[in-house]
Amino acid sequence: MGIVEKIKEIEEEMARTQKNKATEYHLGLLKAKLARYRAQLLEPASKSGPAGVGFDVQKSGDARVALIGFPSVGKSTLLSKCTHTASETAAYEFTTLTAIPGVIEYQGARIQLLDLPGIVEGASQGRGRGRQVVATAKTADLILIMLDATKSEEQRRLLEIELDAVGIRLNKRKPDVVFKRRTTGGITLNTTVKLTKTDEKTIRTILAGYKLHNCDVMIREDITTDEFIDVLIGTRKYIPCLYVYNKIDAISLELVDKLARTENTVVISCEMDLNLDYLIERIWESLELVKVYTKKRGARPDLSDPGRSSKFSPHAQKVSLNHQLQDEDVVSIFTK
Ligand SMILES: Nc1nc2c(ncn2[C@@H]2O[C@H](COP(=O)(O)OP(=O)(O)OP(=O)(O)O)[C@@H](O)[C@H]2O)c(=O)[nH]1
Ligand SMILES: [K+]
Numbered sequence: 001m002g003i004v005e006k007i008k009e010i011e012e013e014m015a016r017t018q019k020n021k022a023t024e025y026h027l028g029l030l031k032a033k034l035a036r037y038r039a040q041l042l043e044p045a046s047k048s049g050p051a052g053v054g055f056d057v058q059k060s061g062d063a064r065v066a067l068i069g070f071p072s073v074g075k076s077t078l079l080s081k082c083t084h085t086a087s088e089t090a091a092y093e094f095t096t097l098t099a100i101p102g103v104i105e106y107q108g109a110r111i112q113l114l115d116l117p118g119i120v121e122g123a124s125q126g127r128g129r130g131r132q133v134v135a136t137a138k139t140a141d142l143i144l145i146m147l148d149a150t151k152s153e154e155q156r157r158l159l160e161i162e163l164d165a166v167g168i169r170l171n172k173r174k175p176d177v178v179f180k181r182r183t184t185g186g187i188t189l190n191t192t193v194k195l196t197k198t199d200e201k202t203i204r205t206i207l208a209g210y211k212l213h214n215c216d217v218m219i220r221e222d223i224t225t226d227e228f229i230d231v232l233i234g235t236r237k238y239i240p241c242l243y244v245y246n247k248i249d250a251i252s253l254e255l256v257d258k259l260a261r262t263e264n265t266v267v268i269s270c271e272m273d274l275n276l277d278y279l280i281e282r283i284w285e286s287l288e289l290v291k292v293y294t295k296k297r298g299a300r301p302d303l304s305d306p307g308r309s310s311k312f313s314p315h316a317q318k319v320s321l322n323h324q325l326q327d328e329d330v331v332s333i334f335t336k
């Protein structure tokens with residue numbers, strides 16, 4: 001019998017079994033067995049398969065938000081509540097086996113919300129399908145680290161470690177360092193600020209370690225040694241992140257209050273529909289999307305539809321290509 005059949009058999013037995021004190025233990029065993037089989041389904045088919053490749057889901061809309069969390073924290077429940085897409089939810093772990101995209105429509109924008117399988121410790125090292133999940137997180141414009149408010153604080157740190165291991169830097173800006181490789185001329189190292197967390201000697205040792213003997217380095221921020229290494233490696237992703245604590249219906253008000261006051265954190269209950277609108281507001285803010293209206297020459301802008309043609313601005317101003325757009329700006333592009 002294959003794993004899929006075994007899973008089906010257990011699910012049927014669970015459905016047949018009445019829930020009461022006498023069957024509680026047996027149901028618990030079945031649940032654990034089910035979780036184990038489903039975890040096996042998530043194992044990569046062959047160990048030699050391509051590493052670090054995300055799920056094959058097309059990006060769509062104006063931004064992508066990825067749901068990352070341990071199994072059964074309520075990721076699929078959230079997707080089902082906030083979008084028109086239903087993703088299977090259940091009380092056992094590893095219910096979701098692949099990436100399921102849904103769309104949040106807000107302020108005229110279409111935000112892709114990506115439900116993903118739960119990950120376990122060691123995901124980045126290739127345990128289960130976890131590696132594929134963290135690789136997909138790298139493609140997101142915003143990561144929602146979803147946590148079960150009833151579980152220990154430890155989960156948050158463990159997830160951060162997994163994302164860090166694949167080069168994702170959460171809620172951090174790219175260090176302000178200019179780095180240029182050269183073919184000759186040795187190392188030119190300049191700093192515009194005093195370095196208190198690392199020093200020139202360390203920086204030079206690292207450059208030598210990476211066999212970079214000819215390059216220009218200009219450090220414009222008080223960086224750490226690790227941040228400097230990130231600059232050299234160059235493939236780090238700096239992605240904003242919100243910590244979303246779900247199941248607040250099951251914890252004390254004191255704890256809800258404490259979590260809610262934490263930075264970059266939103267507390268919700270998918271089941272009780274608590275704070276979901278606020279979460280979407282925070283997602284919107286974190287994405288820092290700007291609505292830009294375009295217009296044809298001589299025509300008025302259609303302000304009901306960002307992203308389509310519209311024109312006429314009362315305070316028209318010609319700006320260069322590197323001008324930073326503000327929210328609700330109206331744009332005309334002149335090509336001479
Ligand atoms: N008490 C409580 N339970 C919730 C809440 N949201 C979801 N659940 C329950 O948590 C369980 C897991 O929900 P899922 O949405 O399947 O969780 P998931 O994170 O997608 O799980 P996997 O796909 O297995 O990783 C289900 O039994 C849900 O009914 C909530 O706000 N409060
Ligand atoms: K689940």
Ligand SMILES: [Mg+2]
Pocket residue numbers: 075076077087088089095096115116117118
């Ligand atoms: Mg799920």
